[in-house]
Structures are given as C-alpha cells and as structure tokens.
Amino acid sequence: MQKIIEGIDKLQNILETIGCHKLFMVMDSSYPFLNIRDRIEKITVDKVCFSDFSPNPLFEDVCKGIDLFKAHQCDAILAVGGGSSIDVAKCIKLAVLAQEERNALIPPLVSKQLTIDGNRIPFIAIPTTAGTGSESTHNAVMYFEGAKQTVTNDGVLPDYALLEPQVLATLPLYQKKCTMMDALCQGIESWWSVNSTDESKEYSKLAVELITNYWNSYIIDNDPYAAAQIMLAANYAGRAINISATTAAHAMSYKITSMYKLPHGHAVAVCLPEIWEYMISHPEHCIDPRGKDYMLNIFCLISKSFGTAGPQESISLFRKMMVDMNMQNPVAVNKEQDLALLVSSVNPVRLKNNPVELTQEVLNNIYDKIIGS
Numbered sequence: 223m224q225k226i227i228e229g230i231d232k233l234q235n236i237l238e239t240i241g242c243h244k245l246f247m248v249m250d251s252s253y254p255f256l257n258i259r260d261r262i263e264k265i266t267v268d269k270v271c272f273s274d275f276s277p278n279p280l281f282e283d284v285c286k287g288i289d290l291f292k293a294h295q296c297d298a299i300l301a302v303g304g305g306s307s308i309d310v311a312k313c314i315k316l317a318v319l320a321q322e323e324r325n326a327l328i329p330p331l332v333s334k335q336l337t338i339d340g341n342r343i344p345f346i347a348i349p350t351t352a353g354t355g356s357e358s359t360h361n362a363v364m365y366f367e368g369a370k371q372t373v374t375n376d377g378v379l380p381d382y383a384l385l386e387p388q389v390l391a392t393l394p395l396y397q398k399k400c401t402m403m404d405a406l407c408q409g410i411e412s413w414w415s416v417n418s419t420d421e422s423k424e425y426s427k428l429a430v431e432l433i434t435n436y437w438n439s440y441i442i443d444n445d446p447y448a449a450a451q452i453m454l455a456a457n458y459a460g461r462a463i464n465i466s467a468t469t470a471a472h473a474m475s476y477k478i479t480s481m482y483k484l485p486h487g488h489a490v491a492v493c494l495p496e497i498w499e500y501m502i503s504h505p506e507h508c509i510d511p512r513g514k515d516y517m518l519n520i521f522c523l524i525s526k527s528f529g530t531a532g533p534q535e536s537i538s539l540f541r542k543m544m545v546d547m548n549m550q551n552p553v554a555v556n557k558e559q560d561l562a563l564l565v566s567s568v569n570p571v572r573l574k575n576n577p578v579e580l581t582q583e584v585l586n587n588i589y590d591k592i593i594g595s
Contacts, residue, residue, distance in 0.1 A: 224358060224379055226457065230258045230386040233346070234265050237298070240344040240381075244268045246296035248287065248311040250277070250303035252350060257388055262302065262348075270294045275310050281327060281366040284313045291318055298344045301380070304401075305354035308347050309362035312378035315343055316362075319377065328366050332373055340377030347380035350389040352453040353401025353487055355408060355460015357383040370476070379464070385457060387450040390440075397485070398441060399547045404487030405456035406433045407494050411469040412462035414501075414520050415575045416510045422465035429459040430527040434539075441547060470497045470580055473572035474589070477564050482552035482593075491544060492551045495537045496591045501578040502533045510577040517577045553594040564589045 245267050272290050275283035301311035319338040320326035326336050347357035360379040409429030412422055432455035439448035475489040508514040521533040528536040554560040565585045
C-alpha cells in the first residue's frame, strides 16, 4: 500500500528505510530552479540522474532511461517533477521489471496487464505541481510513433508519495491555475464516473472541497497554507481517478490541447462545465448501472461540496472561477473544420466511463459551445 508522506525532510529516512544504495533520479527541466533542490542533493546516497526527455515523453526518451538505469545497476527510483517526470519513471520501472522489457511499453503489450514484482524497485515520487496526482496513480503516458500510449500497471504505483508544498511557491501563476483546475476536474469526474466506489468518492469529495475552499488564497494570495491544501487536494484527486478513471471532460480535452496549444488542465476545464450542463439537462440518457436517480444525487452531492444549492449554481461558480483567473475558451478560425477534427478525436473507450451517453451529434454540439467562433 502506498504511503503518503509530508515534508522533504523525510526523504533521507525513506531512503534508509528501503535500504537504497544507488538512487536513480528522474527530474524535468524545472529541477535546477526548485527551492528544495539543495535538500534533495544533501541526501547521503549515490545518485544517477536522468533528465533527457521531452515534456511529452517519447518511447525513445524512456529507452535512454532504461539503459542508464541498467548500466548503473540502480536499486531505487526517485521522480521529482510534474506528471512527465513521474510518468517516465513509471515506464522505466515497468520495462526494467517486465519479462517483456521495453516491449511492455508498446502495442500490443501496452494494453495488457503484465506481471511485475513492483516491490523489487522501491519508487518515491515528489510532485512539483499540484494537478495530475500522478504520484498516486498506476498510469503513465508516453508517445510511440506519434501516438499517445497509456501505460497501466499496478506495480508502477509509487511506494511513497512525498508531498512538499514549498515547491508551489515559485511555480508560474498560469501553471498553478492550469494544474489546479486539472485536479478539480479529476475530482469532479471521478465522483460521477460509472466506475466510482465509496473509497474513490470520499477522495473526490475531499479534493473538491479543498480546492473550492482554498483556490482563491492559493492563486491570488500565494498563501503557503492554501498551497499545502491544494497539493493535498491534487493527491486526493489522483487517488480518486486511480480507482475510477476520468470521463468525458478529459476525453474531449486532448485534441483541444494539440489544436489550440492550451495546457492540459486549461483544456479539461473549458470542457467540464459544458458537459455537466448537458448531463443535468438529459438524465434520461444515463448509462450508469446504478440509475438516473443515483446519478442526479451525485450531482447534488458535488454541488454541496461546492457550497452551492444545486448543479446549475455549481456550474456557474466553476465558470466564474475561470473568468476570475482569466482562463478563456479557445476560438476557432475555421469552426466547421475544427469541429469535425475534435469530434473524430474522442476515444470512445473513455466515454464509457461517463454517466450520460454522448453521441457524435452531442459531442459536436458541446464542442460548438466550447470553441466559440
């Protein structure tokens, strides 16, 4: 079971507990500027550092990390950074431990649950943003021959998620906004996902309540206490989607990111209120086996965590948050052409997690509202 630890000062103790002799560190381009870098570099253990990967990691990037890990015979992994660093570390661990080695990361094997002994290589993740919750999920993303691959294996869930909110103080403001909104959307989507459980819904509730209570102090005032609460919220949201997976807002966001160059969290956040509004207007199309009344009650529970009287008021509050943070919707140049590309891009497998059926026509209508004109 994963351990959630708070405070960078606990890192040395963790390494001693796992008996690490040679640590494989995976870090992104932000590492030299981190305000906790000196604390990490003071740990008394041999280190092998790997940072030769792109923000959207490629299979070839991961292979370089695999080769370096093996060449130095490392016995533990530390990932420091945003989702990309942690994803790269997960992919390296899977390939090192799987009998299939690096083939485990590419089709068709990537879609199968391969057997690995995750305990053989202890894994610590230190997130430097408060958004993806990747430090508490068993999923990773990388690109193979231009196509996005989702790598999933229980054995790559970090053994330790080390949360240090100090790292958020120096994040660029827009990045803070985007990552926080990603966490909020993950919390909401997980809550209404057809795969939700009592455990995931409790994590979702905590994530949504913390973000709605502290977002203003975190974004506007750069308050350290608020930052700690948002980092914890992002972790809860990660734990929630690790159980339930995301739904339509994430499924519809990926092409928006590539077409309009919006960061992931911003792209998800422009999708979610339009999808939510459609769902409360069309409960008759509910596909959650627990039924329409169950789904409508979930929408009300989410609204309660928003501190509002009902779903429509929550949607309005969500939109107001976006306006207050100056996070605008993208605008299409050639709307008809863009709509066709957007609709065709949506992965139907991800839509199966959504509690209300979304047909191609519905997707078109929702995108039409999202991208303006």
